[in-house]
Amino acid sequence: xxxxxxxxxxxxxxxxxxxxxxxxxxxxxxxxxxxxxxxxxxxxxxxxxxxxxxxxxxxxxxxxxxxxxxxxxxxxxxxxxxxxxxxxxxxxxxxxxxxxxxxxxxxxxxxxxxxxxxxxxxxxxxxxxxxxxxxxxxxxxxxxxxxxxxxxxxxxxxxxxxxxxxxxxxxxxxxxxxxxxxxxxxxxxxxxxxxxxxxxxxxxxxxxxxxxxxxxxxxxxxxxxxxxxxxxxxxxxxxxxxxxxxxxxxxxxxxxxxxxxxxxxxxxxxxxxxxxxxxxxxxxxxxxxxxxxxxxxxxxxxxxxxxxxxxxxxxxxxxxxxxxxxxxxxxxxxxxxxxxxxxx
Numbered sequence: 001x002x003x004x005x006x007x008x009x010x011x012x013x014x015x016x017x018x019x020x021x022x023x024x025x026x027x028x029x030x031x032x033x034x035x036x037x038x039x040x041x042x043x044x045x046x047x048x049x050x051x052x053x054x055x056x057x058x059x060x061x062x063x064x065x066x067x068x069x070x071x072x073x074x075x076x077x078x079x080x081x082x083x084x085x086x087x088x089x090x091x092x093x094x095x096x097x098x099x100x101x102x103x104x105x106x107x108x109x110x111x112x113x114x115x116x117x118x119x120x121x122x123x124x125x126x127x128x129x130x131x132x133x134x135x136x137x138x139x140x141x142x143x144x145x146x147x148x149x150x151x152x153x154x155x156x157x158x159x160x161x162x163x164x165x166x167x168x169x170x171x172x173x174x175x176x177x178x179x180x181x182x183x184x185x186x187x188x189x190x191x192x193x194x195x196x197x198x199x200x201x202x203x204x205x206x207x208x209x210x211x212x213x214x215x216x217x218x219x220x221x222x223x224x225x226x227x228x229x230x231x232x233x234x235x236x237x238x239x240x241x242x243x244x245x246x247x248x249x250x251x252x253x254x255x256x257x258x259x260x261x262x263x264x265x266x267x268x269x270x271x272x273x274x275x276x277x278x279x280x281x282x283x284x285x286x287x288x289x290x291x292x293x294x295x296x297x298x299x300x301x302x303x304x305x306x307x308x309x310x311x312x313x314x315x316x317x318x319x320x321x322x323x324x325x326x327x328x329x330x331x332x333x334x335x336x337x338x339x340x341x342x343x344x
Contacts, residue, residue: 016094019101024078026104032257032341033072036062039081046100053088061085118147118157129155179250180218183210188242197230198305204248212250214282219247253280260286261320261327261338272340284330284337301330301337309333316340 027038034042036059043049043058065080066073073081079093086096105115118126126146130137133155140146150157185191194206195217202217202225217233218226220240225233237246259272275286276295282303287295303311309332316327316338327340 012094016097019097020079020082021075023097023100023104024075031072033074034078035072043085046103048085048089053085057088116157118150121157126150129157179252180247182245182247185244200230202230202233211248214251215248217246218249221245251281258339258341301332
């Protein structure tokens with residue numbers, strides 16, 4: 001089966017590249033690349049699987065495009081996998097990426113976008129949608145008035161690109177995970193639980209045996225507090241009705257491979273080094289390779305806030321990243337730790 005050819009503009013090529021990157025980020029999860037199960041999930045959730053593209057064919061494509069004994073596809077091999085999926089579907093690579101981005105609601109383009117509740121949009125986002133629709137909102141005073149006007153106008157409340165990823169992240173936070181557990185108290189009494197504010201989350205610092213230290217408070221009775229401020233969460237807890245049900249999420253335990261930017265001696269050039277990283281109980285460690293394979297511990301970060309020194313995680317400055325790369329920066333006092341995913 002030959003590839004279906006198409007002629008696209010430079011702007012469309014740029015949009016396809018951005019959308020492909022967003023899809024790649026979605027399906028690689030916390031891994032450096034997309035593994036076989038991720039490619040199958042991509043084909044399934046993007047409605048590609050049918051009699052012309054089966055699970056067996058998808059697995060075969062993965063085996064065909066992966067590099068040697070590697071178990072994950074980097075961004076370039078993922079692109080080739082998408083091109084071969086397009087061949088099997090009898091469509092073009094550009095059309096496949098655009099359609100998958102639209103289905104996932106994370107792409108850019110006229111048909112792309114993630115539909116959200118208009119009330120969750122910022123005032124700036126609402127004004128932008130109303131302006132695009134040609135609706136006059138000069139008479140609106142309250143946000144609720146603009147939301148009502150947006151609904152009446154028939155404009156679709158959609159967000160794209162990074163904004164769509166932000167809303168998807170909020171939905172993921174709200175979803176129930178295996179790492180969550182509930183504690184119920186039937187009669188009103190002192191709980192013996194002490195919560196410390198970490199950004200806007202309430203983290204357990206002192207607690208009885210049934211509550212794990214380091215857990216994050218996620219729900220009070222039927223109300224989620226994950227996307228609320230710390231003050232709002234404490235107000236909900238203070239005025240909660242009894243019997244009381246509290247839901248917590250255990251601190252994460254993760255491991256994998258990232259690239260770390262060397263801190264560099266004075267005047268020395270800084271480079272990137274591949275490191276095996278482990279996050280457990282709020283402690284971030286990085287090794288030369290997996291500890292069980294003899295990896296040497298090269299550094300450790302205790303993510304817990306110290307008195308007068310708050311730990312922050314931000315996007316790494318573009319000035320120190322390569323073209324099209326994204327990374328994170330962990331800041332604690334005067335110390336900086338810059339990390340990125342390696343696609344090679």
